[in-house]
Amino acid sequence: MTEDAFTAHRPLLFTIAYEMLGSAADAEDVLQESYLRWSAVDPATVGHPRAYLVRTVTRQALNHLRALKARREEYVGMWLPEPIRTAPGVSEDAVLAESVSMAMMLVLETLNPTERAVFVLHEVFGYTHGEIAASIGKSEVAVRQTAHRARRHVHARRRRYEPVSQVTGEIVQRFLAAAATGDIQSLMDLLAPDVVVLSDGGGKATAARRPVTGRTEVARFVLGAYRTSAATARVEPATYNGMAAARFMTDGGLDWLVAFEVRDGRITGMYGVRNPDKLHHADAVRTLDRGGAQPWKP
Numbered sequence: 001m002t003e004d005a006f007t008a009h010r011p012l013l014f015t016i017a018y019e020m021l022g023s024a025a026d027a028e029d030v031l032q033e034s035y036l037r038w039s040a041v042d043p044a045t046v047g048h049p050r051a052y053l054v055r056t057v058t059r060q061a062l063n064h065l066r067a068l069k070a071r072r073e074e075y076v077g078m079w080l081p082e083p084i085r086t087a088p089g090v091s092e093d094a095v096l097a098e099s100v101s102m103a104m105m106l107v108l109e110t111l112n113p114t115e116r117a118v119f120v121l122h123e124v125f126g127y128t129h130g131e132i133a134a135s136i137g138k139s140e141v142a143v144r145q146t147a148h149r150a151r152r153h154v155h156a157r158r159r160r161y162e163p164v165s166q167v168t169g170e171i172v173q174r175f176l177a178a179a180a181t182g183d184i185q186s187l188m189d190l191l192a193p194d195v196v197v198l199s200d201g202g203g204k205a206t207a208a209r210r211p212v213t214g215r216t217e218v219a220r221f222v223l224g225a226y227r228t229s230a231a232t233a234r235v236e237p238a239t240y241n242g243m244a245a246a247r248f249m250t251d252g253g254l255d256w257l258v259a260f261e262v263r264d265g266r267i268t269g270m271y272g273v274r275n276p277d278k279l280h281h282a283d284a285v286r287t288l289d290r291g292g293a294q295p296w297k298p
Contacts (some may be wrong), residue, residue, distance in 0.1 A: 058135040
């Protein structure tokens, strides 16, 4: 019975941990620690298993996040979240899809651990301030203040989100075809003027150390990447973090993973992950769940 309750809520618990940590590997560690705590509890003493598990995962994730903050300050080059492969159906829940998008995950990274926990639990999962207060060991008044501060911070930095669609996938495929043939004009036509490329090699693989911005510079960067590494790779379409993505496969396995942000028919952002530590589990399709939370209004 104990295991059944944990298994039943596992997608929700993973989603909470991942959104708080930006790392699937660390989220899995949190779930493992939480399961060990749960398995030591007498189920008869727990009136609401889901609430109990959410509190446990939240507290464990907060502990991990505080430790991760220090390590990420020493990260080599740009840091991006560990990408997770999501089923195409995740886009049916616009709130969930946006909340795990690369752009939003990077905004969440600018919050302090408590702000991030409060924002994620309240705005994404719909928990009340009182429920959150019980989860993180703060007063309800403090949680309300934190929620207001975090919401204002996120809204000032969030990018307009457009859910992945068939049209999005077609734009990405046209872009990849133009890159493969060296058609710079077609590339330029598919890029927004303020397009940004972020690359994460973690000091373990070649990647740009700084953002590449602007249509011309991005087109040159993409063509250069194809000449040096991508030209011999097999490209597979996929969906990661609720975004259209491309997997660049070589004989050694997954070499690059690029998620595309598309708005109004143009590519506005590309998020390239090449750090091998973040690609070990990139094949697994993750089931995400908000636990029946109601959509929130931006």
